[in-house]
Amino acid sequence: xxxxxxxxxxxxxxxxxxxxxxxxxxxxxxxxxxxxxxxxxxxxxxxxxxxxxxxxxxxxxxxxxxxxxxxxxxxxxxxxxxxxxxxxxxxxxxxxxxxxxxxxxxxxxxxxxxxxxxxxxxxxxxxxxxxxxxxxxxxxxxxxxxxxxxxxxxxxxxxxxxxxxxxxxxxxxxxxxxxxxxxxxxxxxxxxxxxxxxxxxxxxxxxxxxxxxxxxxxxxxxxxxxxxxxxxxxxxxxxxxxxxxxxxxxxxxxxxxxxxxxxxxxxxxxxxxxxxxxxxxxxxxxxxxxxxxxxxxxxxxxxxxxxxxxxxxxxxxxxxxxxxxxxxxxxxxxxxxxxxxxxxxxxxxxxxxxxxxxxxxxxxxxxxxxxxxxxxxxxxxxxxxxxxxxxxxxxxxxxxxxxxxxxxxxxxxxxxxxxxxxxxxxxxxxxxxxxxxxxxxxxxxxxxxxxxxxxxxxxxxxxxxxxxxxxxxxxxxxxxxxxxxxxxxxxxxxxxxxxxxxxxxxxxxxxxxxxxxxxxxxxxxxxxxxxxxxxxxxxxxxxxxxxxxxxxxxxxxxxxxxxxxxxxxxxxxxxxxxxxxxxxxxxxxxxxxxxxxxxxxxxxxxxxxxxxxxxxxxxxxxxxxxxxxxxxxxxxxxxxxxxxxxxxxxxxxxxxxxxxxxxxxxxxxxxxxxxxxxxxxxxxxxxxxxxxxxxxxxxxxxxxxxxxxxxxxxxxxxxxxxxxxxxxxxxxxxxxxxxxxxxxxxxxxxxxxxxxxxxxxxxxxxxxxxxxxxxxxxxxxxxxxxxxxxxxxxxxxxxxxxxxxxxxxxxxxxxxxxxxxxxxxxxxxxxxxxxxxxxxxxxxxxxxxxxxxxxxxxxxxxxxxxxxxxxxxxxxx
Amino acid sequence: xxxxxxxxxxxxxxxxxxxxxxxxxxxxxxxxxxxxxxxxxxxxxxxxxxxxxxxxxxxxxxxxxxxxxxxxxxxxxxxxxxxxxxxxxxxxxxxxxxxxxxxxxxxxxxxxxxx
Numbered sequence: 001x002x003x004x005x006x007x008x009x010x011x012x013x014x015x016x017x018x019x020x021x022x023x024x025x026x027x028x029x030x031x032x033x034x035x036x037x038x039x040x041x042x043x044x045x046x047x048x049x050x051x052x053x054x055x056x057x058x059x060x061x062x063x064x065x066x067x068x069x070x071x072x073x074x075x076x077x078x079x080x081x082x083x084x085x086x087x088x089x090x091x092x093x094x095x096x097x098x099x100x101x102x103x104x105x106x107x108x109x110x111x112x113x114x115x116x117x118x119x120x121x122x123x124x125x126x127x128x129x130x131x132x133x134x135x136x137x138x139x140x141x142x143x144x145x146x147x148x149x150x151x152x153x154x155x156x157x158x159x160x161x162x163x164x165x166x167x168x169x170x171x172x173x174x175x176x177x178x179x180x181x182x183x184x185x186x187x188x189x190x191x192x193x194x195x196x197x198x199x200x201x202x203x204x205x206x207x208x209x210x211x212x213x214x215x216x217x218x219x220x221x222x223x224x225x226x227x228x229x230x231x232x233x234x235x236x237x238x239x240x241x242x243x244x245x246x247x248x249x250x251x252x253x254x255x256x257x258x259x260x261x262x263x264x265x266x267x268x269x270x271x272x273x274x275x276x277x278x279x280x281x282x283x284x285x286x287x288x289x290x291x292x293x294x295x296x297x298x299x300x301x302x303x304x305x306x307x308x309x310x311x312x313x314x315x316x317x318x319x320x321x322x323x324x325x326x327x328x329x330x331x332x333x334x335x336x337x338x339x340x341x342x343x344x345x346x347x348x349x350x351x352x353x354x355x356x357x358x359x360x361x362x363x364x365x366x367x368x369x370x371x372x373x374x375x376x377x378x379x380x381x382x383x384x385x386x387x388x389x390x391x392x393x394x395x396x397x398x399x400x401x402x403x404x405x406x407x408x409x410x411x412x413x414x415x416x417x418x419x420x421x422x423x424x425x426x427x428x429x430x431x432x433x434x435x436x437x438x439x440x441x442x443x444x445x446x447x448x449x450x451x452x453x454x455x456x457x458x459x460x461x462x463x464x465x466x467x468x469x470x471x472x473x474x475x476x477x478x479x480x481x482x483x484x485x486x487x488x489x490x491x492x493x494x495x496x497x498x499x500x501x502x503x504x505x506x507x508x509x510x511x512x513x514x515x516x517x518x519x520x521x522x523x524x525x526x527x528x529x530x531x532x533x534x535x536x537x538x539x540x541x542x543x544x545x546x547x548x549x550x551x552x553x554x555x556x557x558x559x560x561x562x563x564x565x566x567x568x569x570x571x572x573x574x575x576x577x578x579x580x581x582x583x584x585x586x587x588x589x590x591x592x593x594x595x596x597x598x599x600x601x602x603x604x605x606x607x608x609x610x611x612x613x614x615x616x617x618x619x620x621x622x623x624x625x626x627x628x629x630x631x632x633x634x635x636x637x638x639x640x641x642x643x644x645x646x647x648x649x650x651x652x653x654x655x656x657x658x659x660x661x662x663x664x665x666x667x668x669x670x671x672x673x674x675x676x677x678x679x680x681x682x683x684x685x686x687x688x689x690x691x692x693x694x695x696x697x698x699x700x701x702x703x704x705x706x707x708x709x710x711x712x713x714x715x716x717x718x719x720x721x722x723x724x725x726x727x728x729x730x731x732x733x734x735x736x737x738x739x740x741x742x743x744x745x746x747x748x749x750x751x752x753x754x755x756x757x758x759x760x761x762x763x764x765x766x767x768x769x770x771x772x773x774x775x776x777x778x779x780x781x782x783x784x785x786x787x788x789x790x791x792x793x794x795x796x797x798x799x800x801x802x803x804x805x806x807x808x809x810x811x812x813x814x815x816x817x818x819x820x821x822x823x824x825x826x827x828x829x830x831x832x833x834x835x836x837x838x839x840x841x842x843x844x845x846x847x848x849x850x851x852x853x854x855x856x857x858x859x860x861x862x863x864x865x866x867x868x869x870x871x872x873x874x875x876x877x
Numbered sequence: 878x879x880x881x882x883x884x885x886x887x888x889x890x891x892x893x894x895x896x897x898x899x900x901x902x903x904x905x906x907x908x909x910x911x912x913x914x915x916x917x918x919x920x921x922x923x924x925x926x927x928x929x930x931x932x933x934x935x936x937x938x939x940x941x942x943x944x945x946x947x948x949x950x951x952x953x954x955x956x957x958x959x960x961x962x963x964x965x966x967x968x969x970x971x972x973x974x975x976x977x978x979x980x981x982x983x984x985x986x987x988x989x990x991x992x
Contacts, residue, residue, distance in 0.1 A: 006941055009940070024933070026957065027909070027910060027959045028933065030911065030957070031910055047928075048929050054929065054934075058933045058937045059937075
């Protein structure tokens, strides 16, 4: 508190400086007059001493001495930057790239690995799990609990104060209208208590509400649901919500931002609401378990106890499964959420960008040294005028930290822009299929810039500034001023060849650039081919969505009939040209591969299988190669099938398949041959499209509409149609088909963009590195060039000399980089769609880009070398 | 806040100027700089000379630390003078300074005591 008051008073002083001076002046005059009246004016003045000095000393007491010196350095630094805008821009840009990459990766690392769980005491919460090793080569899997096992563990353990189960499931909410699919967690009563999350309104579940099916139909709403369905009305507590056809009384509202431990729930109901079977079946392992540790119990002790209890239960009542080994354990909740592979991957990625930053710093150190060589006289002059070495070092450090902070700010902007890009490249959650786990972890939440991230960026900037500034600063301060003023160099003359360490570093950078350029080139070519690859369908102007018919009302034939009614209505909507159902969508997922037999022959091939409605070929504009498409009558008549070209070729070996029969569960007559359709990322997918649209498959089915205009514009009309015919059926996952296509390629697109960005980053850094090293080398050899020019060397000779050095470096970089690039390309594997890892054109292009850029980067210093004025360079010798 | 360089030039024992000023203000209620110097000189029977070169910087530091406040007022001679006044923090500081000074004095006395 006292320090604070002091700082406040000092700040006030800054604004009242003039007032302060007047006060002090008057005060001292008063003092002097009083004294003079007593002792005579002369003696008084003599004793009073130097009044100006006294005022200075008094004022200094208030001052910010260090700060004022700092301000001076900052002003001086700004002037210096103004004088060399090229250097300033290069330095800030380099740092922005290095720091931006670091900030971006750290943001993800922080949110995935370091961000604490949002519960009051997360350390006391454990995750309890069962494991099963079925000896099928898949290793040990972690699975959830069944209710009987959960109950027994709860009764028998001595390590947990309380335990709770939870399972995330999708359910249909029908009242209040409109019907919609919603993620709900089925939870134990202790769930909220263990997490330490109280209700924002009303209450959470009571102890006896979770175990008996049908006894307590109560629910807790999430904040979003409360706002959207109840207008945030406090009176919503006590009202009823219909979930999967059953009424639940709302007893409370969860706090804003809480979506359960699963992170997705909008609604909570008791475990028992999942049905009597789920509560009694010992082998139905359907929910996750969390527990609050008793005080003093460590997670390791808890895990040992859980294992002991579950093993002894397993001996009495085996869970079954031949060869299967069941076990159990517990781990701190935070740890259980951490994907170790992901964390390791991120740390490696982080090390990589850290390395990039180090390279950036090394390059900048070179650049600063080069600039320093040009500032010898200034430094020498300041030394001669009495500037201390300390103040010189401080001056240089301040300049560098300023550059670093500028770079850091620009880097932050870059990082934010990069995050936006990431966010755009990221598909919606349900489409993650082919994505590696580290990419799946990048959710919008993890892409936000938070205070820890900002602090990290600031600290890293300052650190980088000190790192690349320290060596040049110390060197500047070690110089001998007398030498310069005598006409010599401030520092020991540099060696004539490029310093070896710097050369190795540069060559290494170039090799890295070649690897990244080649990798990016290959993926970009592959991606371009992928985008041109025929999908077999026309995706534009197609709307796709799902309709969740309540299965209690619609089973078997009833579902098909209801869907036919809906399709007829959809077909009558203005702008709709065709409507069809299908079990899944082309491009989106891999086909289910089924063994197919030809009725007469010995052929038995594994072929992708899909069930579609009659207008499927019209909706997706799939051309027929032979025969006919399905008709409405096919739905009721004998089963028929249509083969893709490749499937027909494979099964019938060039014979005419029309009229023949294939065995796919039923015997189906082949009525047509269609063009190849791409499912998932299989490119030569052999697809059979049968018309036998089966009710059991319907639950996961899609409706597709070909429309005249913008597909998304039709969504409200579709919802109206469904609400009129069946108010309890939600319409969900409604999207344009083009979005599915975009999502299917998102993984490839993401890798391509990421590699491209990294390659660009490396190239930019290498340019700065080359430019910096050559600038320095040229500056250090000024005298040598002067002598050469004086003794008759022409400009072209000097150019050759400098560029020759550059060419040697390029050759070294290529020699190391090309084999490494080839090796790296082989690991890219699946990313390279239709491109060979050894694609010569790509390597030639990558090498050409590197050589051209490298030579361009050393051209400017070389040109400067030719402009050395021998008279100036040699004057004082 | 650092050592008092100026006190090496004064006849006032190093580090005691704050204590003397604070004590004077505690006695006088409020007083201007000149009055404080006079007061110290008189009470010490002219032994302690307060130099202006030390007094004013010291008063500034005490203002910063919040031990005293200053206000312009009318002096006895009907002139404007800047009067200093103790704050509660200053009063607390005074007891700290005195107890520390006594500790030092006691220690010195023990050292120079005839054996």
